[in-house]
Amino acid sequence: MTNHSHIAYWQCFIRGDEDAFKALYDVYVNALFAYGIRYCSDEEIVKDSIHDLFVDLHRYRSRLSPNVNVKAYLFGSLRRKVVESKKRNISRSIYAENYRFRLELETEDYITLSDDKEDEVLTKLRAEMEKLPHRQKEALYLRFTCEMSYEQVAQIMDISIASCRTFIYRAVKDLRQRMENNKISQLLFIAFLPVDAEKSNI
Structure with missing residues (x-):
């Protein structure tokens, strides 16, 4: 799927196309998980954050801008959700001590x-x-x-x-x-x- 088709699917999803919503999920879920797990080693937190992200997208789609960089928007949104979840699961003092990201580049x-x-x-x-x-x-x-x-x-x-x-x-x-x-x-x-x-x- 090209970047142009990403935008097309995004805009169709905003207009209420459920197939477009499912297509966006299928295209991005693995990449989002791969990114999230480097930011947080707890797989359940990452999975829950991805789930919450797509639930919120579906719930508030009428408020979403049709003109966004889809990939950057999804990655940035997941990043914020993981941070929020980590803050809820560990003490603020421990969280503030270290900003961790596991690179593990191939x-x-x-x-x-x-x-x-x-x-x-x-x-x-x-x-x-x-x-x-x-x-x-x-x-x-x-x-x-x-x-x-x-x-x-x-x-x-x-x-x-x-x-x-x-x-x-x-x-x-x-x-x-x-x-x-x-x-x-x-x-x-x-x-x-x-x-x-x-x-x-x-």
């Missing part, structure tokens, strides 16, 4: 090595990724694994586009420095660095 999707050290290098890369600040990890996940634009990532994370680019630029720069003794460093630069990052002042 690095093979972006980087291919040809020598015997492939597993060793990829293992080190994953370990270094896990050391990144959680918001940088989330930005990387949304930008590259979910293939979202900077505008979409910024909307979901409730940050400016400039901040989104900064998160990603700093994450890639940090990874390159940590991996500088491996040939993967230059591959990281090519695969991840925003095309205009070097021209910015960040």
Whole structure:
């Protein structure tokens, strides 16, 4: 389903088309779960949040805007519901202590090595990724694994586009420095660095 058809299904759903509503659910439920489980390790919280999200969409569809970026809207809405649910299930002091996001990128999707050290290098890369600040990890996940634009990532994370680019630029720069003794460093630069990052002042 193309982005254009996503919008078409969204608009049909708002007008009361139940088949369009089911189609949106089928298209996005797995991606939403994959994102939510990285934000919250409790599968039941994530599943309940997805359920609540679609219940609310159906209940309040007459109030929804027909002109939204569907993917970003759903991801952002799920993010807020997971946060609210986590706050209800754990104490505020514990929640405020750490903002956690598990990256677990499938690095093979972006980087291919040809020598015997492939597993060793990829293992080190994953370990270094896990050391990144959680918001940088989330930005990387949304930008590259979910293939979202900077505008979409910024909307979901409730940050400016400039901040989104900064998160990603700093994450890639940090990874390159940590991996500088491996040939993967230059591959990281090519695969991840925003095309205009070097021209910015960040």
